[in-house]
Amino acid sequence: MKYIWTFCIFLSFVQTHQAQRANYELVWSDEFEGNGAIDPEKWHHQTQIPNGQSWYNGEIQHYTDRIENSFVSEGTLKIMAKRETYTNQGVTKDFTSARLNSKFAFTYGRVVVRAKLPFGIGTWPAIWMLGKNIIEPGAYFTSTHGTTSWPACGEIDIMEHWGNNQNYISSALHTPSSFGGTVNTGGQFVSNVSDEFHDYVLEWDEERMIFSVDNIVHYTYQPDPQNMETWPFDADQYMLFNVAILPEIIPTNFTEDAMEVDYIRIYQNNLAAGDFEQPLNQPWYPNPARDHITLQDASDYMGGTVKIFGIDGALIGVFEVSATSLILDMSSYASGLYYVVLESASQRHTNTSKVIKF
Secondary structure (H helix, E strand, C coil): CCCCCEEEEECCCCCCHHHHHHEEEEEEEECCCCCCCEEEEEEECCCCCCCCCHHHHHHHHHEECCCEEEECCCCCEEEEEEEEEECCEEEEEEECCCCCEEEEEEECCCEEEEECCCCCEEEEEEEEEEECCCCCCCCCHHHHCEEEECCCCEEEEECCCCCCCEEEEEEECCHHHHCCCEEEEEEEEECCCCCCCEEEEEEEEEEEEEECCCCEEEEEEEECCCCCCCCCCCCEEEEEEEEECCCCCCCCCCCCEEEEEEEEEEEECCCHHHHCCCCCCCCCCCCEECEEEEEECCCCCCCCCEEEEECCCEEEEEEECCCEEEEECCCCCCCCEEEEEEEECCCEEEEEEEEECC
């Protein structure tokens, strides 16, 4: 399509991803400073074997609360999987590791975890979430909030990495609708996940979840219809970090390896995503967009404003509507979900649109 530039205004957004992030309110984090044990005010060690013999998925490790398996040093959290004979709860296993539950739970927001992963066949690190209402032996919230079994509680897998598929990062959702075999999943190959730190990110609002690594989106979950079977994600979830050992042939020279976490940061805003009115129509196109979105007829909003919000309602920019056709440049924006709010000068006309940027 050709644009008549004398009748349109080109709005350029030059904020970087870091600048956008600065507009969010940081509601919970751990920077893993200092040396020694993890912060007991923020984390719970989940060590109870669910069925008295083994963990889920045939995992062959014990999870422990020992400092040998989870500790802070040189500015990072280490979750250390080790080859060692260890007896606990009357069961002897040949590997140990750690599984941490956050003592913070939340609904909707942006999760950023910067991490470096263990290497090789048999290792299975994960950064993920479970519903606060889960009934699960030894889980932190079960004794006070446990009412619902898995998968009805909902599970959000932000990052999973299987060492037999080195450098492939997977994200997934587990719900009652996926329990019969349909897996809601996506992923991407990322270079050097075991040698370098990367940002593993979830953006979660009341309609969709967007998963990315280093600002590159690899999966969006937006079920239709959205109901209790497909979307048990309208209630609090808590974070989990763990490194499992799978029942595969572990190299004989494997002794230990760790997932290192530089930080976890969870952002929300006083203006929650749910505060936006549901749009009557979506005037911007294309949507999803790669570089630009266009509003062909802005006549009802002349003299008014365009406001851009992040996924949690963080105000990113305000622009005057001074022409009858608008093109918004989103090429410098990080991949994710944005709210584009039109307001006329008299406020008689308003429109809120949800736009996905690839």
